[in-house]
């Protein structure tokens with residue numbers, strides 16, 4: 001499954017460690033939520049980066065005390081139709097100010113990329129190589145966005161109001177809250 | 178009319194290009210039908226029994242004459258010369274070929290019309306009163322807020338993959354013509370004690386398999402909080418709405434399972450966190466959207482001009498039509514005219530390309546180029562000078578859209594049913610056609626007064642049978658078409674669900690049953706002006722039940 005980051009297909013430096021596997025001393029690891037929550041004190045002492053796979057039916061508020069020690073949060077799309085992780089992503093970014101890597105995993109297809117980016121994801125485990133290769137082109141397809149999200153794109157509303165009143169919020173980045 | 182600016186246009190152009198690419202990938206085989214399905218659905222393309230169907234969005238039911246002409250063009254060029262107006266203020270084309278879809282959508286895009294979000298598990302077309310901006314009892318023009326919501330919810334990244342489809346309706350009049358209490362979110366604009374305008378917020382209404390009348394979770398929401406509050410509702414729903422069972426996935430089930438009060442508290446808690454963020458609607462934003470609407474430049478006219486009273490005296494048919502299809506306008510000297518798409522023997526809500534073109538011309542001549550689509554599947558010319566009514570009537574009559582049956586027994590709402598729809602148990606259009614024949618006598622229809630018949634071909638309730646004064650629901654019994662009959666439903670400000678009369682009746686008998694119900698009403702009513710609904714409310718369903726099942 002190709003990983004897309006910053007618009008390019010890149011090597012995944014995180015190694016997935018399952019619930020019952022030993023955690024290596026070095027190297028970035030990605031662990032399931034239950035494992036992480038049970039052993040978070042130990043993970044806090046690791047030198048190398050830790051990431052967590054967070055299921056889409058568990059409130060991200062539970063992660064908030066640990067966000068500082070996490071380099072990566074991987075959210076899950078069991079099917080593309082299940083959009084719960086979009087809300088989780090926005091909450092992590094916009095409400096809880098998570099600045100680490102936010103990864104979309106599972107049934108991640110080309111036609112979701114833009115929605116994912118706009119919700120705050122910055123890495124993508126694309127299901128198909130062709131989709132991963134088309135990433136840059138697909139997310140550049142639209143130039144107008146009606147709603148402000150935490151991704152920094154100006155909404156149509158702000159663009160109109162600043163056109164009407166030059167100088168007013170001309171360069172404002174719309175970061176929620 | 179809301180006028181698109183460069184930003185609105187750019188988004189639509191990008192969407193048209195994207196869809197063209199998606200269709201090309203489907204035709205080349207790069208996409209399987211399974212993979213293509215969610216993409217086409219997002220653009221209003223369904224696979225029906227016989228062909229692809231394109232559902233085109235008419236935002237809050239408002240069309241300009243060039244837009245209506247373009248719909249006529251699409252009907253003629255890509256379909257079989259007609260379109261079908263739906264109960265969601267949309268239009269459907271039933272016979273479009275896959276390889277022509279991108280061109281059809283591109284043509285529509287030229288006039289700012291599209292099929293985005295007319296299907297799929299996203300927020301659908303925001304609907305409102307078809308008399309918005311013209312109704313005398315209106316507080317403010319609800320279309321401004323419908324447009325604010327439309328923009329915010331178009332390609333919303335967080336809410337494009339909800340548990341299920343999501344429908345929002347608004348009204349700003351005391352009389353609810355938008356059926357807001359049977360929507361996922363219903364918004365009723367009203368004034369509070371301090372004279373400020375805001376919204377009563379109703380959630381969890383809806384028909385279908387498990388019908389509910391919505392519950393009020395906020396009696397007064399200030400205008401500035403409209404977007405943040407709707408965002409909070411959608412965020413709660415997106416996270417907690419059921420996804421394990423398609424029949425339990427609508428927000429009404431979540432509201433029911435949690436209880437309206439607990440649901441309201443969840444929403445409130447979420448809303449408190451975002452209400453002062455970028456979604457707060459300042460006066461400048463509301464004024465900016467309002468300024469993008471064009472309004473008619475009314476002439477100063479007096480009510481009841483002599484042309485009108487003369488025509489009423491000399492032409493009985495005109496007078497009848499006027500009494501039935503013309504309503505008061507907020508502007509003196511003007512009127513709101515409803516065009517009946519329910520002539521005797523025709524499928525409800527259908528209009529031919531030629532009719533659409535002609536209506537667009539009449540709108541230019543008599544209604545400031547504006548046309549509306551109502552959820553009753555009729556069209557409206559919203560701003561007609563009263564002195565033009567006789568001439569307009571002659572033209573409408575010649576077109577076959579002046580049957581004076583608006584709101585009467587033959588003004589039937591029906592879904593497409595088995596003639597088109599792959600989910601149907603029964604036909605519904607032929608039942609409607611038969612009923613219009615049985616009740617062709619318009620003086621009888623007038624004597625019966627207001628009586629709404631709604632027909633759905635299956636439990637999905639696209640014909641809103643639960644809220645019909647008489648509701649017919651198609652069911653299957655041993656491979657045969659049957660109908661469940663209910664009475665006493667209503668969709669207005671006192672919305673309520675109809676009561677089932679008894680065992681389902683065979684297809685061949687359903688028109689007889691409706692006639693029996695109507696005959697029973699004529700005997701039971703206390704006075705001629707006690708409408709059917711009020712008689713049912715007064716005497717209950719028993720006497721109707723006896724009448725219908727006594728001989729069956």
Ligand code: SF4
Pocket residue numbers: 592593594595598599600601602633634635636637638639640
């Ligand atoms: S009510 Fe059923 S039969 Fe009628 S259009 Fe809807 S899904 Fe089809």
